[in-house]
Amino acid sequence: MAILVDENTKVLIQGITGSFGGRHAQLSLDYGTQVVAGVTPGKGGQKFSDVVPIYDTVDEAVSETGATVSAIFVPPPFAADAILEAVDAGVDLAIAITEGIPVIDMMRVRSAMEGSKTRLIGPNCPGVVTPGTGENSHGGCRIGIAPGYIHKRGKVGVVSRSGTLTYEAVWQLSALGLGQSTCVGIGGDPINGTSHIDVLKMFNDDPETEAIIMIGEIGGTAEEEAAEWAADNCNKPIAGFIAGATAPPGRRMGHAGAIISGGKGTAEAKKGAMKEAGIVVAETPAEMGSALVEAMG
Amino acid sequence: MNIHEYQAKELFDKFNVPSPKGTVANTPEEARAAAEAITSGQIVVKAQVHAGGRGKGTFKNGFQGGVHLVKTADEAAEIAEKMIGQTLVTHQTGEEGKLVSKVLIAEAVDIEKEYYLAILMDRDSRSPVIVISTEGGVNIEDVAENTPELIHNEAVHPLAGLQPYEVRKLCKKLGFAGDQAKQFAKLLKSLFNLFLECDCSMVEINPLVTTPDGQVLALDAKFDFDDNALYRQPEIAAMHDPTEEDPREVEAAKFGLNYIGLDGNIACLVNGAGLAMSTMDIIKHYGGDPANFLDVGGGATQEQVANAFKIILSDPNVKGILVNIFGGIMDCDVIAKGIVAACGEVDMNIPLIIRLEGNNVAAGRETLKTSGIDLITGDDLADAAEKVVKAIAA
Numbered sequence: 001m002a003i004l005v006d007e008n009t010k011v012l013i014q015g016i017t018g019s020f021g022g023r024h025a026q027l028s029l030d031y032g033t034q035v036v037a038g039v040t041p042g043k044g045g046q047k048f049s050d051v052v053p054i055y056d057t058v059d060e061a062v063s064e065t066g067a068t069v070s071a072i073f074v075p076p077p078f079a080a081d082a083i084l085e086a087v088d089a090g091v092d093l094a095i096a097i098t099e100g101i102p103v104i105d106m107m108r109v110r111s112a113m114e115g116s117k118t119r120l121i122g123p124n125c126p127g128v129v130t131p132g133t134g135e136n137s138h139g140g141c142r143i144g145i146a147p148g149y150i151h152k153r154g155k156v157g158v159v160s161r162s163g164t165l166t167y168e169a170v171w172q173l174s175a176l177g178l179g180q181s182t183c184v185g186i187g188g189d190p191i192n193g194t195s196h197i198d199v200l201k202m203f204n205d206d207p208e209t210e211a212i213i214m215i216g217e218i219g220g221t222a223e224e225e226a227a228e229w230a231a232d233n234c235n236k237p238i239a240g241f242i243a244g245a246t247a248p249p250g251r252r253m254g255h256a257g258a259i260i261s262g263g264k265g266t267a268e269a270k271k272g273a274m275k276e277a278g279i280v281v282a283e284t285p286a287e288m289g290s291a292l293v294e295a296m297g
Numbered sequence: 298m299n300i301h302e303y304q305a306k307e308l309f310d311k312f313n314v315p316s317p318k319g320t321v322a323n324t325p326e327e328a329r330a331a332a333e334a335i336t337s338g339q340i341v342v343k344a345q346v347h348a349g350g351r352g353k354g355t356f357k358n359g360f361q362g363g364v365h366l367v368k369t370a371d372e373a374a375e376i377a378e379k380m381i382g383q384t385l386v387t388h389q390t391g392e393e394g395k396l397v398s399k400v401l402i403a404e405a406v407d408i409e410k411e412y413y414l415a416i417l418m419d420r421d422s423r424s425p426v427i428v429i430s431t432e433g434g435v436n437i438e439d440v441a442e443n444t445p446e447l448i449h450n451e452a453v454h455p456l457a458g459l460q461p462y463e464v465r466k467l468c469k470k471l472g473f474a475g476d477q478a479k480q481f482a483k484l485l486k487s488l489f490n491l492f493l494e495c496d497c498s499m500v501e502i503n504p505l506v507t508t509p510d511g512q513v514l515a516l517d518a519k520f521d522f523d524d525n526a527l528y529r530q531p532e533i534a535a536m537h538d539p540t541e542e543d544p545r546e547v548e549a550a551k552f553g554l555n556y557i558g559l560d561g562n563i564a565c566l567v568n569g570a571g572l573a574m575s576t577m578d579i580i581k582h583y584g585g586d587p588a589n590f591l592d593v594g595g596g597a598t599q600e601q602v603a604n605a606f607k608i609i610l611s612d613p614n615v616k617g618i619l620v621n622i623f624g625g626i627m628d629c630d631v632i633a634k635g636i637v638a639a640c641g642e643v644d645m646n647i648p649l650i651i652r653l654e655g656n657n658v659a660a661g662r663e664t665l666k667t668s669g670i671d672l673i674t675g676d677d678l679a680d681a682a683e684k685v686v687k688a689i690a691a
Contacts, residue, residue, distance in 0.1 A: 102526035147625035162571020254570025
């Protein structure tokens with residue numbers, strides 16, 4: 001089962017001819033992911049890597065190939081347009097990898113998307129991986145920029161705002177023999193498409209997922225809301241970690257959304273809310289895997 | 298990104314947000330000319346630095362106060378003389394203070410009542426929010442704490458924009474009527490326009506004032522801009538004053554590195570913002586004190602790593618370095634070779650602890666081991682953090 005995507009998911013990539021998009025499109029193909037189309041306006045008719053047809057519009061790519069998920073790698077000035085083009089084409093899922101989209105653009109995109117069938121993940125996120133069952137998890141669905149080989153197919157759902165910190169968690173889990181159902185990077189921007197709580201709900205409903213690890217960071221209140229929801233509604237064990245306990249207030253810690261402002265969004269408040277909800281909180285990033293083992297009892 | 302008060306005034310003038318007349322001056326002579334242009338009432342001379350508490354600040358030459366009220370152009374020139382080229386220390390600048398190179402010469406207005414007005418990008422409502430209060434000129438956090446009923450928020454739909462009913466509602470909440478209501482409505486619409494046109498993340502006017510002769514004016518302003526949008530705001534980007542920032546942060550930005558200086562003595566160099574924050578946290582967990590946040594990004598090059606080391610080592614407090622790299626896609630051996638080459642470019646005479654994990658890590662560790670560089674390897678994140686804390690205690 002897994003959530004959002006699986007080995008049968010047909011993926012298109014917006015910005016496939018850019019160096020960043022192209023590199024990761026190739027890595028996804030190598031992982032065994034069904035990358036069925038690319039979109040770059042003006043380059044329709046060409047092929048990526050000799051196999052993937054390129055279209056001028058997402059609309060054409062979807063109707064020609066039946067792709068249901070779009071991964072967006074286009075630069076910030078064109079990203080809002082790219083997301084809305086994917087929404088217009090009716091994909092189920094748009095995953096925006098792009099970092100550095102202006103806040104007002106994302107507010108407008110979120111507002112314009114209301115009532116559409118498309119779910120947005122990101123922006124500024126590492127993407128989504130449902131590991132495969134082959135060697136080094138080959139044969140799964142890798143959308144975005146995560147290293148595929150660190151994964152292992154299994155029963156733990158992973159949701160996180162960060163990239164490398166997620167890889168760290170996945171690495172620890174795989175090393176402990178704990179595979180993952182799906183790993184979702186929701187991104188480090190203040191305005192994103194999918195929140196921790198949305199992903200927790202999906203994991204809770206997914207029969208394959210038996211435990212969840214939720215990784216957050218300073219800024220906003222998404223982790224607190226997710227913890228509160230989980231306390232009353234989630235019937236699976238959860239472990240968590242919050243990055244940024246030592247971050248100074250008022251400073252953006254790399255991610256646009258990682259900022260403590262007006263005393264809100266501290267790591268302490270988030271950890272407190274998670275503990276109150278019965279979530280096992282790892283005290284250090286080195287203990288994310290072992291915290292999950294503890295949560296599973 | 299922040300800007301100076303005189304730059305905020307220039308934006309107000311450009312977008313027709315009414316504020317007291319004023320001009321920036323770089324020299325006492327310019328200050329005199331600017332003051333002569335002000336024909337009514339008193340004149341205020343304000344030191345231009347990005348810090349609050351200017352009025353109560355002290356210059357390092359002993360001169361008291363970064364904000365002065367004067368009556369004549371001669372006096373304005375005299376005060377400007379004492380401020381320009383001097384260093385002002387306020388409760389927000391730290392002991393080192395900030396160099397004043399410009400002063401704002403503005404018309405001093407009589408105040409009848411002070412209000413609060415701000416617009417900010419609100420992540421909870423996913424929209425721009427207008428914040429108003431009848432309690433202006435004081436710390437708004439205190440108002441929020443003690444009398445939250447005196448603060449009103451109005452979320453503006455990101456696609457529909459500011460509607461006339463919202464303006465009427467806010468006018469009413471502030472108690473404006475008649476001509477003042479019209480003036481406030483015009484000011485608010487202009488300010489909202491400025492906020493969107495310039496990609497602000499916050500504009501705060503504290504205080505917004507009414508004068509005895511019935512005017513509504515923005516008396517002081519604080520701006521913050523969305524860094525992600527600076528690519529389409531060349532005029533705003535040009536207002537950036539690097540002398541107001543930590544020089545290490547300015548230097549780091551040149552190489553695409555994200556650096557934030559802190560007070561501790563263990564420097565860290567990490568790939569990825571989340572992992573960089575976590576690395577600071579684990580240093581603290583083992584009893585150490587992080588000297589910085591430093592994210593070298595997902596695809597750090599040898600040149601970036603070398604420059605990162607140079608920036609880290611420019612902090613005299615640093616007694617040890619923890620490098621934490623999770624090479625997901627990147628080959629760890631390439632990273633290791635980059636670190637080795639970078640070490641060759643800098644004079645490394647403090648403990649260096651490296652934790653490398655990920656793709657082709659065995660080769661990477663071998664490269665580090667055989668490099669001849671004096672370094673300590675950490676088996677995992679916890680081990681590396683413990684080792685760096687121990688190394689600087691020794």
